[in-house]
Amino acid sequence: MRTIATAATLALLLGLSSPASATESSTALQPPQAEEIPAAKEPPTDTRWYGYQTLLADAASTALLIGAAKSETPTLAALGLGTYLIAGPVIHLANGRPKAAGTSLALRLSLPLAGAALGVGLGAATVGTGGWAGLVVLFVGAIGGIAGAGVASIIDATTLAREKVPRNSGFTMGVVPTRGGLTVGAAGTF
Numbered sequence: 001m002r003t004i005a006t007a008a009t010l011a012l013l014l015g016l017s018s019p020a021s022a023t024e025s026s027t028a029l030q031p032p033q034a035e036e037i038p039a040a041k042e043p044p045t046d047t048r049w050y051g052y053q054t055l056l057a058d059a060a061s062t063a064l065l066i067g068a069a070k071s072e073t074p075t076l077a078a079l080g081l082g083t084y085l086i087a088g089p090v091i092h093l094a095n096g097r098p099k100a101a102g103t104s105l106a107l108r109l110s111l112p113l114a115g116a117a118l119g120v121g122l123g124a125a126t127v128g129t130g131g132w133a134g135l136v137v138l139f140v141g142a143i144g145g146i147a148g149a150g151v152a153s154i155i156d157a158t159t160l161a162r163e164k165v166p167r168n169s170g171f172t173m174g175v176v177p178t179r180g181g182l183t184v185g186a187a188g189t190f
Contacts, residue, residue, distance in 0.1 A: 046165055111151050115151070120138075172187050
């Protein structure tokens with residue numbers, strides 16, 4: 001009798017653990033699968049240009065450099081060069097754009113140096129040797145450096161000095177009295 005009860009119990013247990021019921025019980029114990037949630041659309045943005053700020057700072061540094069050249073004041077020249085190098089990146093930082101600040105500083109350092117090197121190379125290749133050759137090479141190098149600084153300033157103002165801002169949407173209505181009655185108007189941005 002005991003063997004029949006043991007066999008019946010064993011058969012019942014094996015029946016419960018059949019492959020079909022094993023998959024059902026294993027999926028019942030697993031956490032539910034996360035459904036893919038579609039990515040939220042970013043709100044619409046507009047582009048705001050603040051390049052006029054960098055251009056004004058570059059105009060101030062140019063004025064300082066011209067004043068230094070006329071008055072032969074090395075301190076004023078250092079102030080003008082420092083303003084040229086630092087003002088653009090500081091303006092980008094003030095607008096919350098640290099990557100643009102780093103790029104601005106890299107442009108303001110590298111392009112004048114590259115322009116000066118190119119100018120020196122061109123001057124040395126075309127002038128030759130002689131009494132004024134060294135001075136001509138330095139002059140052409142200075143022109144190349146100034147051109148590089150101008151290109152850096154233009155790239156900074158036109159390309160880097162743009163930021164995305166949330167688009168303002170709104171609706172406005174107005175009523176204006178006129179000679180013949182009232183004019184009602186509505187305007188909106190969406």
